[in-house]
Amino acid sequence: MTGGISPVSLTEAWFDWAIHLAMAPGKRLELIDLAAQQWLRLADYVFRNVQRESLDGSGPCACVESPPNDKRFCDSAWQVSPFSVIHQAFLLQQEWWHHATTGISGMTPRNERLAEFASRQILDTVSPSNIPVFNPEVTDATLREGGRNLVRGLGHAMDDARLELQGGRPPEVDEFRPGVGVALTPGRVVYRNDLIELIQYAPVGEKVRPEPVLVVPAWIMKYYILDLSPHNSLVRYLIGQGFTVFMISWRNPGPDQREISFDDYRRLGVMAALDVVGDIVPDRKVHAVGYCLGGTLLSIAAAAMARAGDTRLATVSLFAAQTDFEEPGELSLFISDSQVAFLDDLMWEQGTLDSRQMAGAFQMLRSQDLVWSRLVRHYLLGKPTPMFDLMAWNLDTTRLPFRMHSQYLRQLFLRNDLAEGRYRVDDQPVILSEIDAPMFLVATETDHVAPWKSVYKLHLLADTELTFVLTNGGHNAGIVSGPGHPGRRYRIDSRAAEGAYRAPEEWEATTKDQEGSWWPRWANWLGERSGPETAPPPMGSGAYPVLDAAPGRYVLEA
Template sequence: MLRKTFDSGGTNLIQGWHHLVDDWQRNMLGKKPAGAEDYVVGGNVGVTPGKVVFRNHLIELIQYAPTTSQVHAEPVLIVPAWVMKYYILDLSPHNSLVKYLVDQGHTVFMISWRNPTSEDRDLGLDDYRRQGIMDSLEVVGALSPDAKVHAVGYCLGGTLLAIAAAAMAQDGDERLASITMFAAQTDFREAGELMLFIDDKQLAFLEDVMWAQGVLDTRQMAGAFQLLRSNDLIWSRMVNSYLLGERQPMNDLMAWNADATRMPYRMHSEYLRQLFLNNALAEGRFLVDDKPVTISDIRVPIFAVGTEWDHVAPWRSTYKIHLLADTQELAFLLTSGGHNAGIISPPEGSGRHYRLTTTHDHDTYVDPDLWLARTPVNQGSWWPAWQAWLVDHSGPKTSPPELGSTRYPPLGDAPGTYVLQE
């Protein structure tokens, strides 16, 4: 910093002061960081063509337009976490997972969660399961009749998908062809750096705050995640922006990260107490319709993705699916990157790598460190490997379905309205 100040004659400190004032004003006015305004949902991010084909109080369901003359019969339903807006999986066209899947001949549906307000304080985890996953499966089944569904869950969306799949298995519901979980935990005993901030006393305080507000607001959410990566998101940013006078250029992923959401009081409390602190799902004590569900009831193939530098869902935690699942086939993939950047891995990118193995019900367990040591590294994006796995678990191609139907007529163009809620 001293060398920079000497070489620039102190202009770095003047520029840093301007950055500090600008950031302070934006923070006080509730505005997004500098440069985020260059990324507009429906303008240059979240632009893959499609239609909203269903809406309830909690979700809009988007069906994307086909780009191939033939599609794989089994549609893909993506369940993002409601701690994020869905378009992380549909960023700019060059790094959109949705566009990649559509271009590979998949029919893709996406859940777009409503941004809750204080009036939604009593929405719980089961509301998200019913109004999110189960309602979506009903619509997808009507629009792609006689085809099972490849369900994909990201982060908390993956945890909820595992819960829903376990409950479906108990009920004899066979609508799923497979489930894929991106950076999603089912065992929370090693749940990452968030464990430093959440215990019974801290949770009681947080519940008091959420009770008064009805939600955990966007600033509180952002602050918690910044603390998890304080070196990257707080201190290095302060040094670069305010002392060196150098702003990191905004990109689509950073702009998405600033587009925060809120958490309903009841849902967030249930998640933190039942799943995070009490580990009820992994230990067979999580109830759906007053019955305990267990991951071992799931029989469909599972594809689980972990990321090497994940601060939210450490890969050794996601790897624990091996101890819980009893399906005949479990693929586990570990990719370079972190919780978000590791998942967004377009094939055109460089410097990516991943490891992948598939185990079957007769295979013996391998602990994560031994697995890491002996699993070869593949260079490149992991998306093609997963897409090939989807193809292997799909039937013959067919003509693409119509966008919507008489029963579920299109309600508007993608990206819909819920994703635009502040």
């Protein structure tokens, strides 16, 4: 009923806001004054634009601008009366509520952020873009089509409701099943245990770099985000650049795997995979790559290996992966002691946390894009959204085991044990500054899961050579952005081992934008730290024979 969000946490923030606002008469007077000023601004806006439209027919000059990422009122139809007045009044109301929920003395910072966030979510439900008679695009389509757009939208709503009740997925997803429409790069499963399958991909040439690449994806999602369609597959691109690639495919856990721990993912995942790779490609160091939660796990494994004197890693690359969780962005609004206790209760009952209970928080983080814009397009304009590979992948959800998820939230998010030196492996502290392999770090500008300034904090924790890339796009699209993808750009700069620290704002201001994909720069970086080309290794080995063709069995588990 709550989408996995703790009602206690929200209630606590509301009481914190309401009580401290009641005790702040000065703040209340400021809000009354602001409301009066906004009414005058709106009245002046209406008067000036009535004059302009009557004199020369020119468009209005805005009373208040939409936030940079708010695309709801970009259509030119919103600039014509009365819709211009309606949407400007809404933006002024949004501005007022921002002031009403921030800057209140005595509130805890987290509750202030949560109150402001909640007010935005509530306002978004009554946005004029969501109400047919107030949305000029919808009214125009309805008049032009004689209401057929609403009839189509009703059909879409009924189809979605039926799928929701049946627990099914859109039939179009079948075109993007792993091994059918996506995850098509040829390879073989060469290892399987209770938690992972390890896929070795086939080379495309007669020569490869001697150092293999091991990719550790997140287990909150399925691995083939990195092997989507042939034109945007990172795996296929790496193979084309002459690298031997191994990919971990995580099992989709059920209630029987409820006691799998976070360290089990390191032991049975990263370390087991390294052992297999070392047997198939002996006497070679490994380029290790981690994405999202897989990157956090890889950083822990790399630091533990460094402390133990294990030198098997040639380089470590982390994509949209946090190692310091002090400022994890708006996602932290849904992670508190109350929230984790709430999730623990859910997971204890079920054994896992399923996708629907995770979806609530992620949809609220981008409700304008994931909820309301879809409502308008799908139900009011009657325009179905064509299925594509990334959307289908996003619907192919996974579960998280009880013990692992609880440990992850408490130790990393709530206590920040990894960054502060309290996280332990085999009773030894994990210290990221002990990693001596060169590191390549990628962050994305609009990431709601791992904000780029949070990812950047690895500069404070690691002493090794570190190359940092900031690319446009979000948590997924910014990573899956190969050569030829239109509109891509990035910034890149390197810091020498034990080099001077630069604040993220300074780094951003002094590092120039470059057009195109960051993939070639990363491939060159790997190549510079690899040996001369040699014959490709065999598929599997005597100890680890080929088991199945890629994409394997685990990725197909529902």
